[in-house]
Amino acid sequence: MCELLGMSANVPTDICFSFTGFLRRGGGTGPHRDGWGIAFYEEGGYREFRDPHPSADSPIARLISDYPIKSHVVISHIRQANVGDICLANTHPFTREMWGRQWCYAHNGQLGGWQALVPAFYQAVGDTDSEHVFCWLMGELRQRFTAPPSDPEALWKALHGLCERLHELGVFNMLLTDGRHLYCYCATKLVHITRRAPFGEARLCDAEMAVDFVEHTTPADVVSVIATEPLTDNERWTHMLPGELLVWRDGEIMAHYSCMDGD
Amino acid sequence: MCELLGMSANVPTDICFSFTGFLRRGGGTGPHRDGWGIAFYEEGGYREFRDPHPSADSPIARLISDYPIKSHVVISHIRQANVGDICLANTHPFTREMWGRQWCYAHNGQLGGWQALVPAFYQAVGDTDSEHVFCWLMGELRQRFTAPPSDPEALWKALHGLCERLHELGVFNMLLTDGRHLYCYCATKLVHITRRAPFGEARLCDAEMAVDFVEHTTPADVVSVIATEPLTDNERWTHMLPGELLVWRDGEIMAHYSCMDGD
Numbered sequence: 001m002c003e004l005l006g007m008s009a010n011v012p013t014d015i016c017f018s019f020t021g022f023l024r025r026g027g028g029t030g031p032h033r034d035g036w037g038i039a040f041y042e043e044g045g046y047r048e049f050r051d052p053h054p055s056a057d058s059p060i061a062r063l064i065s066d067y068p069i070k071s072h073v074v075i076s077h078i079r080q081a082n083v084g085d086i087c088l089a090n091t092h093p094f095t096r097e098m099w100g101r102q103w104c105y106a107h108n109g110q111l112g113g114w115q116a117l118v119p120a121f122y123q124a125v126g127d128t129d130s131e132h133v134f135c136w137l138m139g140e141l142r143q144r145f146t147a148p149p150s151d152p153e154a155l156w157k158a159l160h161g162l163c164e165r166l167h168e169l170g171v172f173n174m175l176l177t178d179g180r181h182l183y184c185y186c187a188t189k190l191v192h193i194t195r196r197a198p199f200g201e202a203r204l205c206d207a208e209m210a211v212d213f214v215e216h217t218t219p220a221d222v223v224s225v226i227a228t229e230p231l232t233d234n235e236r237w238t239h240m241l242p243g244e245l246l247v248w249r250d251g252e253i254m255a256h257y258s259c260m261d262g263d
Numbered sequence: 264m265c266e267l268l269g270m271s272a273n274v275p276t277d278i279c280f281s282f283t284g285f286l287r288r289g290g291g292t293g294p295h296r297d298g299w300g301i302a303f304y305e306e307g308g309y310r311e312f313r314d315p316h317p318s319a320d321s322p323i324a325r326l327i328s329d330y331p332i333k334s335h336v337v338i339s340h341i342r343q344a345n346v347g348d349i350c351l352a353n354t355h356p357f358t359r360e361m362w363g364r365q366w367c368y369a370h371n372g373q374l375g376g377w378q379a380l381v382p383a384f385y386q387a388v389g390d391t392d393s394e395h396v397f398c399w400l401m402g403e404l405r406q407r408f409t410a411p412p413s414d415p416e417a418l419w420k421a422l423h424g425l426c427e428r429l430h431e432l433g434v435f436n437m438l439l440t441d442g443r444h445l446y447c448y449c450a451t452k453l454v455h456i457t458r459r460a461p462f463g464e465a466r467l468c469d470a471e472m473a474v475d476f477v478e479h480t481t482p483a484d485v486v487s488v489i490a491t492e493p494l495t496d497n498e499r500w501t502h503m504l505p506g507e508l509l510v511w512r513d514g515e516i517m518a519h520y521s522c523m524d525g526d
Contacts, residue, residue: 043315045351045389050310063326088308097359100386121384123363126308 002092002108003032004190005076006175006226008182010250012042012070013223017211020065021204021231025078026055029206032078035091038064039104040071041179046102050091072250073182075175077106089126093175094134096122098141099148101178105134108228109171109187133172137162152181153255159183160245160257167243175226182248184226186240193237194224194251202232222251265355265371266295267453268339269438269489271445273513275305275333276486280474283328284467284494288341289318292469295341298354301327302367303334304442309365313354335513336445338438340369352389356438357397359385361404362411364441368397371491372434372450396435400425415444416518422446423508423520430506438489445511447489449503456500457487457514465495485514 005022007015019038027033036058037050055061055078077092084090092106107130114129120139124131140162141155149155159176163185166172173190176183184190195202197220199213217223226248230237240246243259268285270278282301290296299321300313318324318341340355347353355369370393377392383402387394403425404418412418422439426448429435436453439446447453458465460483462476480486489511493500503509506522 043350043352045315045354047313047351048310049312052306052308059326059330063322067322087306088310089306091308097385097388100388102388122360125360125363125365 002077002079003030003228004106004108004173004175004226005074006177006182006184007071007074007223008248008251009072009221009223010252011218011221012072013221014068014070015074015076016065016068017202017204017209018225018227018231019076020209021206022076022078022227023055023061023065024206026061028056030078032080034079034081034086035088036061036076036078037091037093037106038074038076039093039095040069041073041177042069042071044179046095046104046179048093048095048104050088052086052088052091073177073179075104075106075177075182082110083130084126084128087126090128090131092130094131096135096138098138103138103176103178105174105176107134108173108189111166111170111172113169133166137166156245156247156255156257157261160185160261163245164243164259173228180249181254182226184240184246184248186244187242189228190226190240191228191230191237192224192226192240192246193235194222196222196251201234203234205231205233224248224251265340265342266293266491267369267371267436267438267489268337268494269445269447270334270337270486271511271514272335272484272486273515274481274484275335276484277331277333278337278339279328279331280465280467280472281488281490281494282339283472284469285339285341285490286318286321286324286328287469289324291319293341295343297342297344297349299324299339299341300354300356300369301337301339302356302358303332304336304440305332305334307442309358309367309442311356311358311367313351313356315349315351315354336440336442338367338369338440338445345373346393347389347391350389353391353394355393357394359398359401361401366401366439366441368437368439370397371436371452374429374433374435376432396429400429419508419510419518419520420524423448423524426508427506427522436491443512444517445489447503447509447511449507450505452491453489453503454491454493454500455487455489455503455509456498457485459485459514464497466497468494468496487511487514
């Protein structure tokens with residue numbers, strides 16, 4: 001299996017603190033040795049760093065945890081391979097351009113019968129189930145909407161329905177973003193926390209490190225972090241429910257769909 | 264204007280030496296302060312590093328010049344902005360997936376009337392002429408070929424014809440690759456060099472650095488470097504001609520189209 005990390009914030013925020021704990025799980029405190037990646041959205045642009053080597057030993061990962069890249073939305077992934085070789089082509093996150101925006105995605109879980117889904121528009125470069133179903137999902141959205149719908153809820157509902165279909169194929173925990181909204185779908189395991197004033201101290205589970213957010217924030221800041229497992233041991237994280245899709249923007253939950261909602 | 268750097272090699276090769284000289288031109292020995300990027304193809308996968316800050320001061324660029332990433336194909340770009348703001352979305356190289364491969368592109372020059380070209384399939388994320396015409400070019404190829412043609416020359420000829428059309432709009436020096444072939448189109452300025460046995464010493468123009476390639480190669484290695492300006496001052500670089508398209512693979516020129524060739 002793999003682990004996911006996401007962030008949505010209302011001000012450009014670096015993810016150095018969370019990432020420091022997260023990357024230790026990539027071959028340090030955790031078994032996810034088969035590559036890692038992180039994508040940042042800044043000023044409408046997008047950049048990603050990916051490495052097929054363990055994050056705990058990676059000089060690129062070390063740079064990222066020391067070099068504060070300030071962003072509204074971040075997606076990161078550390079991999080423990082099941083489907084597909086350990087190589088760059090199979091390293092999350094995956095990206096495709098749709099409607100003039102870069103859409104970025106990472107997946108945790110394993111699916112069955114995914115080869116039967118035929119993607120429109122997009123094709124996988126590597127040979128993972130994760131990238132294949134990402135291409136399928138994006139192609140389905142693009143076939144239904146030739147441009148971003150004026151009612152964003154139409155898109156969100158369609159996305160929830162597609163996630164539900166993938167959930168039927170196995171474990172499908174997912175982060176997806178176009179750089180504005182961050183979509184989190186939970187099949188089995190995703191937790192989140194929103195930090196806002198009054199800020200306090202947070203202490204990492206995976207590294208001897210604490211931060212007092214009061215020193216790094218203004219009272220208006222809202223920063224939410226989503227992860228497979230809680231990253232800190234002195235804060236209360238909220239567990240998502242199976243079949244739940246959360247739509248984040250600027251650190252806040254904009255919409256929420258559960259497995260009770262129809263397609 | 265900007266500067267381009269490309270590499271095609273028959274063995275996985277790092278570009279640390281060339282990149283060390285090249286990145287000095289991004290705000291050090293040259294005026295290209297408005298961002299830089301580099302893309303590597305490894306094991307069928309792709310990764311890129313992009314930064315909207317001057318390469319000469321960039322900790323990410325420093326890491327890349329010290330961290331040998333071995334690759335068959337590399338494209339890099341340093342930017343001196345003309346069209347479009349200085350921001351990540353406008354930082355080359357640009358990438359789109361076509362036929363299950365990541366296609367990567369960088370451009371030097373400035374075009375007129377490019378807004379009239381309507382891209383199919385792909386849309387620009389930023390607002391540069393460079394990315395817009397890349398989307399157009401990729402869309403044109405995808406419309407003509409729904410899959411990679413069995414005769415690759417059909418693709419190469421079509422690409423040359425599209426480059427010729429863009430050349431009519433202004434200065435269009437370009438590097439494009441799918442990770443196997445490296446396509447170099449010259450409107451005004453591109454030079455190249457092929458290093459093979461017997462290897463000798465090369466000395467950078469832009470930094471006090473020399474390398475004796477005998478120590479880093481085997482006799483079968485073939486490594487070609489393409490750049491806007493020669494990067495070394497003790498080797499003979501070949502100047503491309505206006506209207507010329509070179510198709511490289513594994514360090515060798517596979518095909519050559521000149522402005523005398525019809526579309």
